[in-house]
Amino acid sequence: MTQSTTLTLRPARFGMLSAITSDKGAFFGLIVLGIFVFAAIFAPLIAPFGPNEADPMLRLGAPGTAGHWLGLDHQGRDILSRLIWGSRLTLATGIIPVAVGALIALPIGLLAAWYDRAGGWILRGMDVLFAFPMALLAIMVAAFLGSGVGNMMISLVIVLLPYNVRVVYQAAVEQKSLPYVEALRVVGTPVRTILFVELLPNVASAAIVYATTIVGSMVITAAGLSFLGLGVQPPGAEWGIMVAEGRSVIFIAPHVAAIPGLCLSLLVIACSLLGDGVRDALDPRIRASFGA
Amino acid sequence: MAKLILRRLFGTLPVLLGVSFVVFVALQLVPGDVARTILGYNATEERVAALRAILGLDRPILVQYVTWLGNLARGDLGQSVALGVPVLTVILDKIGASLILMGASFALVLVFGLLLAALSGGHHRSPLDRMIVLLTLVFASVPPFWLGIVLLYLFGLQFRLFPISGMYDMANPGGLPDLLRHLVLPAVTTAVSSLAVVARVTRGRMIDVMNQPYIMTAKARGLSRPRIVYVEAVRNVLPTYVGISGLQIGYLFGSAIFSEIVFNWPGIGLQLYQAIIQRDFPVVQGAVLAIAAVFVFGNLIADLIAAALDPKRAT
Numbered sequence: 001m002t003q004s005t006t007l008t009l010r011p012a013r014f015g016m017l018s019a020i021t022s023d024k025g026a027f028f029g030l031i032v033l034g035i036f037v038f039a040a041i042f043a044p045l046i047a048p049f050g051p052n053e054a055d056p057m058l059r060l061g062a063p064g065t066a067g068h069w070l071g072l073d074h075q076g077r078d079i080l081s082r083l084i085w086g087s088r089l090t091l092a093t094g095i096i097p098v099a100v101g102a103l104i105a106l107p108i109g110l111l112a113a114w115y116d117r118a119g120g121w122i123l124r125g126m127d128v129l130f131a132f133p134m135a136l137l138a139i140m141v142a143a144f145l146g147s148g149v150g151n152m153m154i155s156l157v158i159v160l161l162p163y164n165v166r167v168v169y170q171a172a173v174e175q176k177s178l179p180y181v182e183a184l185r186v187v188g189t190p191v192r193t194i195l196f197v198e199l200l201p202n203v204a205s206a207a208i209v210y211a212t213t214i215v216g217s218m219v220i221t222a223a224g225l226s227f228l229g230l231g232v233q234p235p236g237a238e239w240g241i242m243v244a245e246g247r248s249v250i251f252i253a254p255h256v257a258a259i260p261g262l263c264l265s266l267l268v269i270a271c272s273l274l275g276d277g278v279r280d281a282l283d284p285r286i287r288a289s290f291g292a
Numbered sequence: 293m294a295k296l297i298l299r300r301l302f303g304t305l306p307v308l309l310g311v312s313f314v315v316f317v318a319l320q321l322v323p324g325d326v327a328r329t330i331l332g333y334n335a336t337e338e339r340v341a342a343l344r345a346i347l348g349l350d351r352p353i354l355v356q357y358v359t360w361l362g363n364l365a366r367g368d369l370g371q372s373v374a375l376g377v378p379v380l381t382v383i384l385d386k387i388g389a390s391l392i393l394m395g396a397s398f399a400l401v402l403v404f405g406l407l408l409a410a411l412s413g414g415h416h417r418s419p420l421d422r423m424i425v426l427l428t429l430v431f432a433s434v435p436p437f438w439l440g441i442v443l444l445y446l447f448g449l450q451f452r453l454f455p456i457s458g459m460y461d462m463a464n465p466g467g468l469p470d471l472l473r474h475l476v477l478p479a480v481t482t483a484v485s486s487l488a489v490v491a492r493v494t495r496g497r498m499i500d501v502m503n504q505p506y507i508m509t510a511k512a513r514g515l516s517r518p519r520i521v522y523v524e525a526v527r528n529v530l531p532t533y534v535g536i537s538g539l540q541i542g543y544l545f546g547s548a549i550f551s552e553i554v555f556n557w558p559g560i561g562l563q564l565y566q567a568i569i570q571r572d573f574p575v576v577q578g579a580v581l582a583i584a585a586v587f588v589f590g591n592l593i594a595d596l597i598a599a600a601l602d603p604k605r606a607t
Binding site: 216247250268272 | 306307308310311313314315318319321322323429430432433434435436437438439441442444445449541542543544545546547549550553554564565568569573576580583584587588
């Protein structure tokens with residue numbers, strides 16, 4: 001406990017790094033995520049085959065087939081290569097909506113916190129979105145927008161909006177009551193300067209912490225939408241759609257569905273361990289209350 | 293308490309109204325002409341115009357909403373484009389199966405969530421605690437659509453312990469025992485990640501409670517360890533436990549959609565999936581509306597139970 005208290009007194013960057021490297025779970029998460037990100041960036045260099053390069057003769061080959069470590073899928077495509085190429089869309093569809101959602105929520109949450117009346121309406125609007133199970137709303141919006149990566153990400157941003165706005169709103173309301181904001185007001189600082197120059201940096205950290213804790217569940221939701229056929233389309237390589245394709249050959253070649261799902265689970269574990277680490281490092285109070 | 297129930301019940305009205313509005317407006321997200329999208333590009337112009345008139349798409353949006361809401365209040369959710377029957381019939385036909393699946397999953401979440409929390413949080417830092425923490429981390433991270441396939445393969449195809457599809461045996465339907473056998477795998481698939489979340493959050497509270505003075509007193513009085521953990525401490529984590537369990541209802545609905553698809557469970561999630569593939573938008577709207585309504589009332593009940601359990605909140 002004392003350790004994390006002293007950490008927050010240091011500049012956040014150093015505190016974060018040392019807190020994460022000293023937290024075994026978070027460190028593991030960082031390494032795993034690092035490997036996947038590396039695979040995504042350097043896919044053309046490290047993938048043995050192209051994502052849609054098929055060898056129909058070796059269709060459904062089991063892991064260990066010569067030249068194909070992790071086996072081949074129903075079209076004879078190398079699973080390892082598709083995993084490596086697929087890490088790009090899997091990571092992108094999980095992470096980009098979280099980042100975009102946080103960015104959009106910042107001004108909305110700030111304005112809602114500053115202007116009470118408008119804020120009340122905004123919050124009530126968000127309450128309505130809270131009344132939907134997250135996955136359900138994402139499925140509905142994605143289904144109506146039409147399948148595709150872009151539309152899927154838009155639907156995820158919409159689904160995340162109420163959660164992101166609430167986090168920003170709460171942080172902003174807390175800041176608003178602090179003396180420095182009162183002082184800024186007294187000297188006649190324009191509202192937009194107060195909100196977007198003075199308040200923003202203090203509120204952003206809450207938004208970032210929240211974002212890191214939900215990346216994992218967004219990765220699952222995004223892959224789930226692709227599994228349903230609402231996100232990445234065939235022949236695109238993405239882990240959710242790879243599981244869906246493997247499902248059709250589960251009776252004869254279980255590895256086709258098993259391997260991408262395993263990677264997906266590992267990625268989500270890494271994200272949540274890292275997210276917990278970031279949260280503990282930035283906000284020791286939560287650690288105290290959850291005792292994680 | 294009665295006053296609280298009434299007030300909360302009344303409070304759900306605007307939320308339900310908002311939900312209906314969102315479900316209605318979402319249809320506007322469909323790019324281009326909804327009727328054309330539903331019927332496809334080979335349909336004749338007359339058929340498209342006819343469907344547009346049936347769906348009321350030729351009128352101003354607010355008029356459309358008010359009409360739609362009026363019909364909704366009378367239980368008319370429109371016609372299924374693919375099945376040619378009223379949407380309400382489709383929903384009522386399927387919602388029973390979904391509620392059975394949800395009920396079974398929620399029971400698993402409640403029982404195992406609290407059990408794992410007490411076993412781990414009551415014995416903080418023990419080997420068992422560490423094991424449960426690791427287990428729940430994995431459980432919370434496994435995508436439901438993949439877990440379903442893995443369970444289907446292992447327990448359905450390899451060990452042949454459970455059936456892998458549907459609600460009853462096609463050839464030889466056998467009442468409750470048959471239903472329960474079909475229920476195991478989909479219910480576990482649906483429950484696992486929520487169960488893990490409930491266990492983790494409740495465990496955190498459990499650790500706090502175990503450090504409180506009254507537990508110290510109980511120890512000093514010489515109460516047995518099991519009595520302290522499973523009676524004295526558990527009693528005080530109940531509000532947290534009920535609260536977090538209530539929040540899981542939404543996630544359960546999300547996971548249930550996937551396990552219904554994987555296990556061919558004839559519920560509203562599977563229907564939703566088929567409606568999406570068939571572009572049967574009225575059924576999509578109806579299914580979403582039905583699930584959201586059940587979700588709102590589920591949350592309401594969970595809130596009321598939490599309030600009843602916590603004397604400090606029941607004001």
